[in-house]
Amino acid sequence: MVTETEFRNVMGQFAAGVTVVTLPGDPPHGITVNAFASVSLSPPLVLVCLDHETTAHERLAASEAGEASYCVNVLAHDQRHLGEHFANIDVLEPSPFESERTDAAVTGAPVFRDSLAYLDCTVHEAVEAGDHTIYLGAVEQAEVLRPDADALTFHRGDWGTVRADE
Numbered sequence: 001m002v003t004e005t006e007f008r009n010v011m012g013q014f015a016a017g018v019t020v021v022t023l024p025g026d027p028p029h030g031i032t033v034n035a036f037a038s039v040s041l042s043p044p045l046v047l048v049c050l051d052h053e054t055t056a057h058e059r060l061a062a063s064e065a066g067e068a069s070y071c072v073n074v075l076a077h078d079q080r081h082l083g084e085h086f087a088n089i090d091v092l093e094p095s096p097f098e099s100e101r102t103d104a105a106v107t108g109a110p111v112f113r114d115s116l117a118y119l120d121c122t123v124h125e126a127v128e129a130g131d132h133t134i135y136l137g138a139v140e141q142a143e144v145l146r147p148d149a150d151a152l153t154f155h156r157g158d159w160g161t162v163r164a165d166e
Contacts, residue, residue: 024108
């Protein structure tokens with residue numbers, strides 16, 4: 001059987017985009033996620049995977065049936081500070097929900113207006129898988145905010161970028 005360390009090392013070879021998944025509430029909540037993918041075009045569905053030990057998972061799991069929602073903010077290269085903050089690598093004061101330009105999406109989840117794009121979702125289905133839950137989201141609203149900005153990536157334990165003009 002593959003060890004956790006071996007698995008992490010191999011998965012680190014896969015370059016991933018970086019997102020911050022935000023949850024509505026008072027206060028709102030966010031978590032850095034690179035386990036994100038599109039699932040279906042019709043209907044539009046995406047997925048995020050959340051560790052059972054996170055506040056984001058606790059909040060979604062505790063939501064009333066039919067009321068769970070989240071917003072996937074696709075980060076631009078100049079938003080590394082958000083990726084680090086919501087991954088608990090660095091602490092920003094004041095909270096990015098206060099210092100960054102945000103709007104409320106249809107579900108009430110925060111949208112970081114300087115992100116590349118966002119997808120606002122209601123939870124369509126939750127599937128437990130090992131120490132994570134896969135949250136399939138029905139996309140209620142989506143928008144490209146900065147089509148010419150470079151994307152933030154994570155590869156081999158380091159932050160990087162994908163240039164928009166390549």
